[in-house]
Every structure is written in structure tokens, then in C-alpha cells.
Amino acid sequence: MKLEYPMNDSLPNIEHARDRFLAKLFAYRRQADKKVKATDEDFELLYAYGLVTGQIADEIEGISRCIEQLYGILNEDSLKLR
Numbered sequence: 001m002k003l004e005y006p007m008n009d010s011l012p013n014i015e016h017a018r019d020r021f022l023a024k025l026f027a028y029r030r031q032a033d034k035k036v037k038a039t040d041e042d043f044e045l046l047y048a049y050g051l052v053t054g055q056i057a058d059e060i061e062g063i064s065r066c067i068e069q070l071y072g073i074l075n076e077d078s079l080k081l082r
Helices: 015-035 040-071
Strands: none
Touching: 015 040
8 A cells, every 4th residue: 555645643533523413313302202203213223323433433543543653644844845
């Protein structure tokens, strides 16, 4: 595998977006209980999505640490024109 430049030192973190998704899902379930009878089975796929997204994010972070060890981290000084 060849990289033109080393990896960026900060990859985006999805935990905040995932927490917002779960909070909105919880709020919807709370409101839906009053209007519509929704069961836990109706929300299984959405909760599974949130769980799997977190596990994939953890694996990507581990892979990025391995790549950082192999190729280094992009330093802003290396991009300056001299």
C-alpha cells in the first residue's frame, strides 16, 4: 500500500453524531408512546444500526493507529513551501 502523504493527525469522531441519533430515537419513542403503539421490535433495526456503527468506528480507530505507526502523521511543516 502506498500513501502519497502520511495520514492526517485527527480523524473525525462519530461518537457525538451517534449519541445525537440515539437521543433523537429515544425522544421519538417517548412521544410515539402517547400517539402510536410502537413496540421494541419496531426499533430493533435502528438500535442495531447504532450499535454496529459504534463497533465499526472502534475498528477504524484501531486500523488508523496501525497505519499511523507504519506511515507516520502528517505534519504541517512538511507542507510549507520553501
